[in-house]
Amino acid sequence: MTRIVATAEPYGFGPVAKLISIVRAAPLAVRGRWEFVGHGSALTAAGSAAGLFGSVTEVDTSDPAAVLEVLRGADLLVDVMEPTAVVCAAALGVPVGYVDSLPHVWRPELTPDRVRELAEEVRGDERAALRICAELAPHDLQAVAHALAERSYLQQGPNPPLSALEPRRAVPVGGIVSRVRPGPDAPDVLVSLSGQRSALVPLETAVRYAELVLLLLRGCAGHLPPGASLWLTGNPEVLEALPASALDALPGTVRVGPLGPDAMASALAGAGVVLAPPGLTTYLECVDQRVPLLLLPDQHAGHRINRRQIDPDGAFGPWNLATPAPPDTPSFAEIITDTGELAAATGRVLRDAEQSRAAGTLFGAAVAGLLHSPTVRDALAERQCRRAAAAFGGTDGARTVVRDLARLLEPSPDALRPAVAGGAPVRAEPVVLRPVLTGTERHHVAEVLRSGELSAVGGGRFVRALEEAVRAATGARHAVAVSSGTAALHIALRAAAEVAGAPLEAGVALPTHTFAASGNAVVAAGGTPLPLDVDGRTLRPLESSLKQAGADGARVLLCVHMYGVPLPAADLAAAVGPGTLLVEDCAQALGSRLDGSHVGLAGLAGTLSFSSEKAASSGEGGMVITDDESVADYARAFRDNGMTGWNRLRTPALNHRMTELQAAVALGQIQRLPELQAARDAVAARYAERLAGTALEAVAPPAGARFSWAKYPVRVPASWGVDADEVVAALRAENVPIQGAYRGLHDYRQLAPRAGRPAGCPVADGWQPLTFHLPTGPAVSTALAEEILAALEKITHWFDRDRSNRS
DSSP: OOOEEEEEOSSSSHHHHHHHHHHHHSOHHHHTTEEEEEOHHHHHHHHHSTTTEEEEEEOOTTOHHHHHHHHTTOSEEEEESOHHHHHHHHHHTOOEEEEESSOOOOOTTOOHHHHHHHHHHHTTOHHHHHHHHHHSOHHHHHHHHHHHOSEEEESSOSSOTTGGGOOTTOEEOOOBOOOOOOOSOOOSEEEEOTTOSBTTBOHHHHHHHHHHHHHHHHTTTTTSOTTOEEEEEOOHHHHHHSOGGGGTTOOSEEEEOOOOHHHHHHHHHHOSEEEEOSOHHHHHHHHHHTOOEEEOOOOSHHHHHHHHHHOTTSOSOSOOOOOOOOOSSOOHHHHHHHHHHHHHHHHHHHHOHHHHHHHHHHHHHHHHHHHHOHHHHHHHHHHHHHHHHHHHSOSBHHHHHHHHTHHHHOOOHHHHOOGGGTOOOSSSSOOOOOOOOOHHHHHHHHHHHHHTOOOOTTOOHHHHHHHHHHHHHHOOSEEEEESOHHHHHHHHHHHHHHTTOOOGGGOEEEESSSOHHHHHHHHHTTOOEEEEOBOTTTOOBOHHHHHHHHHTTOOEEEEEOGGGOOOOHHHHHHHHOTTOEEEEEOTTOTTOEETTEETTOSSSEEEEEOBTTSSSOSBSOEEEEESOHHHHHHHHHHHBTTEEETTEESSOOOBOOOOHHHHHHHHHHHHTHHHHHHHHHHHHHHHHHHHTTSSOEEOOOOTTEEOOOSSEEEEOOGGGOOOHHHHHHHHHHTTOOOBOOOOOGGGOTTTGGGGSSOOOOHHHHHHGGGEEEEOOSTTSOHHHHHHHHHHHHHHHIIIIITGGGOO
């Protein structure tokens, strides 16, 4: 098995964030086999990146003896800005991929010839490695690291501003970013001090710089919108060392604390504006997410070099420290002097009250202008994107590094052997996915138990609260809670018959690609199911099939939004024929929208489900949503045995009431719906990114759509010569949670004969047996998603590349 050791510079989260992005872009089958070694902020961040590393070990990477020991037996070192490890790897003969940021400056006596001499001394000689690591400062070692690494990379574009200082072997790769989606909780203003504590910046200097930034933030008082949120994040050591008084009088709702790389990128992606010194990680993340960045003053010499690259015209910083302009080609001594000058300038501003107020006011006005004007915000983000394109050539550096390292990253044959063929499974034990419940749901349930009112006869407190929450979430005028999603369908279809007068027995058209409950509800309501053929790429019923259903007598369309993929339901109903009544099965589509409108409200009624795998779950439960008051009244009666009061029967019906316990859990889930949906979005985005370019095919999202991603459907290529059941069996042998294909309604003999016509759906027959589903949602942790993807990589290799070798 390939053993890949990874490390990163321990100061700040920038270097390790780049490393994490590279690991995520690596081949799936080797991703979980990486071993992280390091210390400081890098160790903390690697530990929070669940599932990416097979192990995370604390090792002082500035100690070459310790690094030599941990690298013995490694097949590859991937290193971001930690040159000691590169030197040690070269001494052991371990291949290296070395990633650096902008060009670093080393002492003038380290000429190219001298760097080559040092590199030759190190190769294969552990004693030489120990000696050179002891003799050279870290920034000098970086020159040697570039000379030693089999593959050397710089995060920059093809035309760097300091070309005279470039290590000649380095490959420019552009920006390296995380591609993390916005989280459910993000600030109006995110202030990033990441990278402020480094080898050139002692703690005292870092704290004084943080105090300067806080002074500027006070200048925003009176400029920010009421209730604006302000997050301040940075190096934990610096934040802990700040005096309590430094946080006084900050504007808005303030939150202070360190964020790991993913949390930082997620908060940044959803922020209104970001304030940060000119560190490349934050800048490139802002560019990739199109979030405007206002540059804080430079703290150290590295920032001054960066500023030249990202803001040569001074367009992105409202105010900077008054210090001498840096030389065009600074020497190492000038870099140290420059760092000292910047620290002294920080002190001068903190002591000068008049200058402090002026700088703060200038910053406050700039922040307020961005928050108040989307046009100004978008214009700044666009200018920064154009500048980044010119300076870096893009933000796909992680993939560029991985593609270039492909030979060294090739997984071993054993790593790709699936469990069904005798390989080791991805997971040691199977996993069962369950709803993620928090104190919100538990609090509501405790309230029900304390009250003793378990039934909702007459409309319980939590049932009413749940109905109100669903109305708010969907925009429906009415919501009626019932015992299950199938019960909701039953009621909605009976309402179509009894309230709207639809002849269900004449035919209810519905997609053949759906769960059996959809067809069962039609039969239970007294209707005749007419299965529709479906396009596998879009999940839309075929136009020809819709028209045929109309010709066969269908007067109702049951539009099913499978997997949460929103369909243009009204258009589909019109295709069946004039006057076709529309009911929508949204069991998997809570939160799905098309052109801004929630599904389920385009016709007579829609239905939701709260069963265990849905966007919001209470174990079982359902909801009828409608804008029609007469339908809502009918549904309230039907769920209560058809009664409208004591001894007053409106229609023969059943008990479809939801209990207070169900409603209490479902209410907590609806209250957390943005958080739960963000988790599904993140998992789906990870699947989409990793599966792009593989043999497996996913659903094509319609334009203007917002998916709920109840499940993530994937199709097996016909060229494999197997159906989804065989692939699912192989995946389950890896102990990952996978669901098999839905059987088409037209294949159920109990349902199809009721159609009164040939029930063939030839297009669906071609793809349904090839389709299976990946799980989504908060129960699918980052680690589990990576394990599922690793299992997919194994079976893809097995069924696709090794077809000829299988018996």
